[in-house]
Amino acid sequence: MPDIQFLNDLVIQVRRDILRQVHKVNSGHPGGSLGCAEFFVALFQEIMVRKDGFNMDGKGEDIFFLSNGHISPVFYSVLARSGYFPVDELNTFRLLDSRLQGHPTTHEGLPGIRMSSGSLGQGISVAIGAAQTKILNKDPHMVYTLCGDGELQEGQNWEAIMYAAANKIDNLIVTVDYNGQQIDGSLDSVLSLGNLKAKFEAFDWEVVEIDRGNSIEAIIEGMERAKDKSGNGKPIVVLMHTVMGNGVDFMMHTHAWHGKAPNDEQLETALAQNPETIGDY
Secondary structure: OOOHHHHHHHHHHHHHHHHHHHHHHHOHHHHHHHHHHHHHHHHHHHOOOOOOOOOOOOOOOOOOEEEEHHHHHHHHHHHHHHOOOOOOHHHHHHOOOOOOOOOOOOOOOOOOOOOOOOOOOHHHHHHHHHHHHHHOOOOOOOOOEEEEEEHHHHHHHHHHHHHHHOOOOOOOOEEEEOEEEEEEEEEHHHOOOOOOHHHHHHHEEEEEEEEEOOOOOHHHHHHHHHOOOOOOOOOOOEEEEEOOOOOOHHOOOHHOOOOOOOHHHHHHHHHHOOOOOOOOO
C-alpha cells in the first residue's frame, strides 16, 4: 500500500523546491509546476516501473516524457528527490552552464530527461514513437507523457492523436493537466477546447477522468484505472483536473502566476503555507 503521509510530505517539499528555484533567479513557471506536484510525486514514487540508474534507451522499464516543458521546476524537483541527481543541484536552476535549464534539454545529459521540450505540442508525438518502439521490441512496459490543456490548441497534437488510435498504440498513457488556464488567460477565453472528453472518444481513445487532480489518492487510483485499460488496442488519455498554483493561496485559480516568480515577501508567505517536511537543499 502507498505511504500516503510520506507522499503528501514529499509534495509539500516539492512545492518548496519549486518556489525557491524560481525565486532565486526571478524567472520560471511556478503556477503549472505547483498544480502538477501531486502528479509527479505519484508517478515517480508509485505508478511507474523504474530501474535503478538511468539509461536513455528505457528498455525494461516505464518511461516518461514531459511535453509542457516550462513546468521544469516540478520535474527537476521530483527527479532529484527520486534519486536521479543530487538535490543540491536544484540550486543551479536556470543559471549559466547549468544542466537545469528553463526548459529541459538532453544535450547536458541530465538523468531523467528524455526529450527537449521547450517548444510545446511535441510530447505526444515523441511518446507515441517510444511506445511503438516498445511494441516492436516486445517490451511490455508503459510510456507516459504529460501535456498542458492549452497545449492541445496546437494541431500537431491531433495528428498524433489520430495516428496513435489508427496504429493501436495501447501502451501509452497521455495525461492532460486540465487546469483551464494558460499564459494569456483562461483556456475558454483564449481558445476553448470544447468537450475534450468527447473529442478524444471520437478519435477512438480510452478516456479516464481524475476530478481531484491535486489528491495523491485520486491520482494513484485514476492512473491505475488507466493502466488497466492498456493492452486493449486503444491509446489512453487521462484528463486530470488540477488547480494552477495549488498549495499557495495567492497563486491559485489564476493564470497570473503562469510565468512569474515571487518576490522576497511572497516567497516567505508561500513557504509558511508549506512548512519544511523532508529537507530543503
